[in-house]
Amino acid sequence: MKYFYSILLSCGLFACTKTETIAPKAEPGNRIESFRIVNVQGEPLEAAISDKENTITVYWPFYKQLSILEPAIALPAGATISPASGTLIENVFEALRTERKTTYTVTGADGSRREYKLQLKVLQPELVLKEVSSPDDIKAFSINMKEQYSSFSVTIQGSGFLENNDLMRVVPVDADGKELPPFMLGITNLGDITRITLHCEKYQEPYSPLVQALPATGLYRLRVYCYGRVKTLQFPIRINKLQ
Amino acid sequence: MKIKLTSILALAFLMACSKDDAPVKPDEPAGGGGNTVKTGTYRVVNLVADTSATSAGDAVSLYYSLEENKVVPASQRQTGNWDIVFYGIYNSSIYPNNGAAQGSPGYGGPGKAEIAVIVDRKFDVQYYDTTNFRPTQIPVPAALWNEAYAKVTQVPAGLKFVTRDIGLDHFLGGFDGWGYYDFYGRLFPGDPQKSHVVYTMPRVMIVKTHKGRYAKLMMESIYKDSPANPNRTNKPGYITFRYSIQMDGSVNLNIP
Amino acid sequence: MKLRIWILAASALLASCSKDGDEKPTLTGPPSTTISDLQADTGASVGDDAGEGKEKRPFYSLTFSFSTKQSRLIKTKADSLQYLKNTDWDIAFTQEYNSYVVVNNGTYTGTPGAGGPGKGAMIIIEKPYDQVTEAPSDEDFENKGVHGVGWDSGNGYGWFFYSLSNHICVPIKNRTFVLRTAEGKYAKLALLNIYKGNPPVVTDLFWPAPYLTFKYFVQTDGSRRLNTSN
Known part of the structure; x- marks a missing residue:
């Protein structure tokens, strides 16, 4: 009697459920592990x-x-x-x-x-920038090509800057949306991640790409690339190049 | 009997299901090139660091692999492909490639290298004022370089390695270094050509490379053609140094 | 009576609420001492054209006592013999531009206090001054201590950066030095500027220097507590 039930059970198992061994779908040979x-x-x-x-x-x-x-x-x-x-x-x-x-x-x-x-x-956290100009106060900066040495600096305050200047880049964007070559970044506030200082200077030839690219005058919005983030100031600054 | 068969079948099924093909071990990163040097002594002469270097600027950094005896591009500073970098004013700060050291050019990378300078005051008194930390004679006798180097036949027991740089000796700081920077030409008063000169001293450094091998290293000059008594007319930015590397991983530095 | 008390209580409550919702914790403790524009050896020069009233010679060390606020320029050999081997000073501003700041310790070769009774020590803490509230252990002073701080080549062992491209000393922010004074009391020190008037940014390399500005606090009760109100 015992055996009868066990036989029945096992037969049942085998009879009702056809156990098929299905091999898993082969992993494609052209994937990255x-x-x-x-x-x-x-x-x-x-x-x-x-x-x-x-x-x-x-x-x-x-x-x-x-x-x-x-x-x-x-x-x-x-x-x-x-x-x-x-x-x-x-x-x-x-x-x-x-x-x-x-x-x-x-x-x-x-x-x-x-x-x-x-x-x-x-x-990376958000990059927050404080405007340099305002709608009724467009800040102006000049480079005088007639002087032996001429320079100007712009400080942008905010948060989310990095300590490593190699991982940041600030460019002027002209009225047509074209980016000019980047500014030099100041090293006198290294480690101060609440501000960056941009320098543009004219001294000896060859002049920096930015100085060479600047026309006589123009309005530029400052665009800050900070590692994986980018932000552009809303209000422009004026840069004059006096020749 | 039948039940046993079931179990066997079930087991077999389970075994068939288990994935047995482990992924292929990833390739060794190709970055290093793999052409390591043999155990031996190597002299690097007039290595061009930054020939636009003057005392008026930080020189362009020079990353070096002692294991392969070659310069490594600066873009690879956050890799294990270099062992030391000649950095900063006159390329005088020799940093080991250590990714955990804040302020190091290798910071953030995988580097595990370390460095130490051997301070042997009994030897130093031959050319150096050990109380006021400056050379007592320039030029320092040339023979002292070979003597100091030959004296180091193995990594000294208990030598304290650091992850910061070995650089200018006691220059506005308290650390022993390999070179004396005579900021105002104090060793030669009245001679304006003698200010802002770096005099190399016969000091032996030990580098533990990124891969963990030991090398002894000695600077000879930062000026073109290694003048014995340099002044401001000599061109900095040309590094001459020698090193001996032990590729078997031991501390034995008795290398011809 | 009751109403008055209630009004007083209410106004006290209102007054105690921070105005702008600022979450900055109020600092408690004794006040720090700020020394502004301490004139060091302004008679020495490092340049070839020494300029008005300057001599091209090594800088005289300037010693300073935290307790008396007295400072002294050590000019001659006689000065060295008379004024250095004692505990009347805690830190000395030495070498070029008086920029290498050392403690008074008799065992520190090559420093002004060598051979004297001073027990000074210094350790570098990468935290803003008001966040340093306790001096580390003697073991830490032993293992991680430095004799002094000056030019930081990037390795973290200094109080200013100096780039020879612009010849400007840029003080390092958010770094504090915990000291043992000459007599062994614990103190904290922030080195703020080497330029006259403590300007936040210097671009003119001929700006008057060295005029040292720094802030410190000494715990006179002998404990390690270094929290201050400013």
């Missing part, structure tokens, strides 16, 4: 891979102030990737500023290809 940024102190930064969107997203906090990224990329057996693992992602600030497009192409062992888009996302 992991993408890690290794040129950091402590644990590497793990990027998020999306095989649906075909993106590699690197997140990192702004205070790491990374100017270059070194990825270590893991792939399935037999796959290759271009650019290769270890190829440096240079000039991160420029990449953020210009929204530089980088594509990684994985070729699986079976020859199939997949292209991933790299996305750089720096986690």
Whole structure:
């Protein structure tokens, strides 16, 4: 009797549910297993891979102030990737500023290809800028090309600036929306992250790209690039170049 | 019997399900190039740092790999591809590549290098006032360089490594350095050509490279063609130094 | 009676509320001492063209006592012999532009206090002055202490940056120095400026200097407490 029930049970199991062994869908041979940024102190930064969107997203906090990224990329057996693992992602600030497009192409062992888009996302607080001019007070600055030495400075107050001048860039934007070459950033308030001082000076040739690009006069809105953030002042300043 | 079979089948099913193919180990980062030097002594002569350097400016930084005996682009300062950098006024601050050291050019990167300067006062008295921290004779006898260097046959036990720079000796600061900066030409009063001159001293430094190997290093000059008695007419921005690196990872620095 | 008390209480309550909703905590403790424009060796010069009234010679050290606020220029060998080996001074402003600030400690070779009875020490704290409320342990002074602070080459061991491209001393913000005075009491010190009038920004390298501006507090009861009201 005992045996009858157990036989019945097992028969039932086998009879009612046809157990098929379904192998899991084979992982594509042309995917990225992991993408890690290794040129950091402590644990590497793990990027998020999306095989649906075909993106590699690197997140990192702004205070790491990374100017270059070194990825270590893991792939399935037999796959290759271009650019290769270890190829440096240079000039991160420029990449953020210009929204530089980088594509990684994985070729699986079976020859199939997949292209991933790299996305750089720096986690950074807001950039807040205090206006230099106001609607009824447009501040004016001048460079006098006739003098042996001529310069002017503009201070922008706010918050969210970085201590590292290499990760900030301020340009004048003319009335047509065109950006002129950048200002020099002052070093006398290093570490003061509530202000940046812009310098423009004319001394000996060759003159700075900004001095060369300035026309006789113009109204310019100041645009501040600060690592992963950018903001443009609403009210312009006037810059005169006296020749 | 049948039940046992079920269990076996179930087990087999489970085993089949478990993913056994672990991901391929990532490639070694290609950045370094991989052409490391052999254990030995290397002399780097007139390395062009920043020949526009004058006392009126901070020189362009020069990043160097002792493991590969070559310059590394400044854009790679936050990588492990270099060991020391010649930084600041006259490239006189030698920082090790240490990513944890605030204020270091390598800050934020993976660097683990460290540096130390060996202070041997008994040796120093031959050319140096150990109370007031300045050379007693210029030029410092040339033989002292080889003597000081040869004396270091291994990393001294208990040597205190730091992650900050080794630079100008006691210059507006309390640290021993490799070079004496005569700000106003005090060693040669009345000679205006002798102010703002950096006199290299026969001091041996020990570098622990980013990869953990030891090297001894000695500066010879920051002026073109290493004049024995430099003055302001000599061109700074040309670095001459020698180093011996031990590639086996030990502290043995008895390297011919 | 009751109404009056109520009104008083109410006004006291209103008065105690911070006006602009500012969350800055009120600082409590004794006041700090600020020394403005302490004239150091303005007779010395480092340039080749010394200028009016200046000599091209090494700078005389200037000693300073926290308790008496007395300062003294050490000009001659006789001065050195007479005025240095004692605990009458706590810090000395030495070397070029009197910019290397050292403590009075008998064991510190090459400093004005060498060979004397001073027990001074200094440690660098990366915090704003009013956030430093306690002196670190003797062990910290031993391991992380410095003899003095001057030019910071970027390594964190100084009180000002100096770039030879503009020849300006830029004081480092939010850095405080915790000291032991010559007699071993705990103190905190902020070094603020080397230029006359303590201007926030200097662009003229010939601005009058050295005129030292600094702020300090000494805990005379011997404890490590360093909280101050300003």
